[in-house]
Amino acid sequence: LAKTTQPISMDSYEGQEVNITCSHNNIATNDYITWYQQFPSQGPRFIIQGYKTKVTNEVASLFIPADRKSSTLSLPRVSLSDTAVYYCLVVGAGGYSTLTFGKGTMLLVSP
Amino acid sequence: GAVVSQHPSWVICKSGTSVKIECRSLDFQATTMFWYRQFPKQSLMLMATSNEGSKATYEQGVEKDKFLINHASLTLSTLTVTSAHPEDSSFYICSAGPGGQPQHFGDGTRLSIL
Numbered sequence: 192l193a194k195t196t197q198p199i200s201m202d203s204y205e206g207q208e209v210n211i212t213c214s215h216n217n218i219a220t221n222d223y224i225t226w227y228q229q230f231p232s233q234g235p236r237f238i239i240q241g242y243k244t245k246v247t248n249e250v251a252s253l254f255i256p257a258d259r260k261s262s263t264l265s266l267p268r269v270s271l272s273d274t275a276v277y278y279c280l281v282v283g284a285g286g287y288s289t290l291t292f293g294k295g296t297m298l299l300v301s302p
Numbered sequence: 303g304a305v306v307s308q309h310p311s312w313v314i315c316k317s318g319t320s321v322k323i324e325c326r327s328l329d330f331q332a333t334t335m336f337w338y339r340q341f342p343k344q345s346l347m348l349m350a351t352s353n354e355g356s357k358a359t360y361e362q363g364v365e366k367d368k369f370l371i372n373h374a375s376l377t378l379s380t381l382t383v384t385s386a387h388p389e390d391s392s393f394y395i396c397s398a399g400p401g402g403q404p405q406h407f408g409d410g411t412r413l414s415i416l
Contacts, residue, residue, distance in 0.1 A: 234308070278345070282404070282405075289348055
C-alpha cells in the first residue's frame with residue numbers, strides 16, 4: 192500500500208482558499224487518490240476522489256500532476272465549519288481495498 | 303449517496319461486559335465491511351475486514367476472540383467486544399461501499415469501559 196505524507200497541521204482564516212498537499216511517491220498504476228474529512232467524534236466523510244489531472248465537485252477540487260506522486264486538495268473560501276482533520280489516502284481500484292489512514296492534516300480555520 | 307449507519311453511538315458499561323456494535327448499509331448491499339478503531343488524537347487503525355457469509359479477516363495484533371465479527375447479511379455487520387476492559391475504551395468506526403465506489407463511514411461508536 193502506498194504511504195502518504197501530508198502536513199500535520201495548517202491554519203487559515205475564513206474566506207481564504209486552502210490547499211493541502213499530499214505526497215504518495217509509491218502510488219501504483221491502478222490506485223486512486225481519495226480525500227476524507229473528519230470532525231471530532233464522527234466518522235470520516237468522503238470529500239473527493241481522482242485518478243489524474245483535475246477533479247472538481249461542489250465542495251473541493253483535487254489536482255493531480257502527471258506523475259501522480261502527489262496531489263493537492265483545494266478548499267475554496269473556507270469557513271469555520273471546515274475546521275477538521277483531512278486525510279489523503281491511496282486506494283486500489285474496485286472499492287473493496289482496505290484503507291490505510293495516515294496522520295492526516297488538522298486544519299484550523301479562524302475568524 | 304451511499305449511507306452507512308452505526309449503532310449505538312455511545313456506550314458506557316462496566317468492565318467485563320460484552321458490547322455489540324452494529325453497522326448497516328442502508329441503501330446498498332455490502333459483501334465487505336471494515337471495522338476501525340481510533341484512540342484520542344490518533345488516526346484510524348483498521349481492525350478487521352468483515353466478509354458476508356464467511357470469517358472475518360483480522361489485522362495483526364487484533365485478537366479475534368476478543369473482537370467477534372459477524373456479517374450474516376448483505377446489509378449488516380456486527381462487532382462484539384467481549385469481556386471489555388478499560389483499555390478497550392475507544393472510538394469504533396465501520397465503513398462500507400458499493401463495489402467500485404469510495405468507502406463510506408458510519409458515525410462511530412464511543413465505547414467507555416468503567
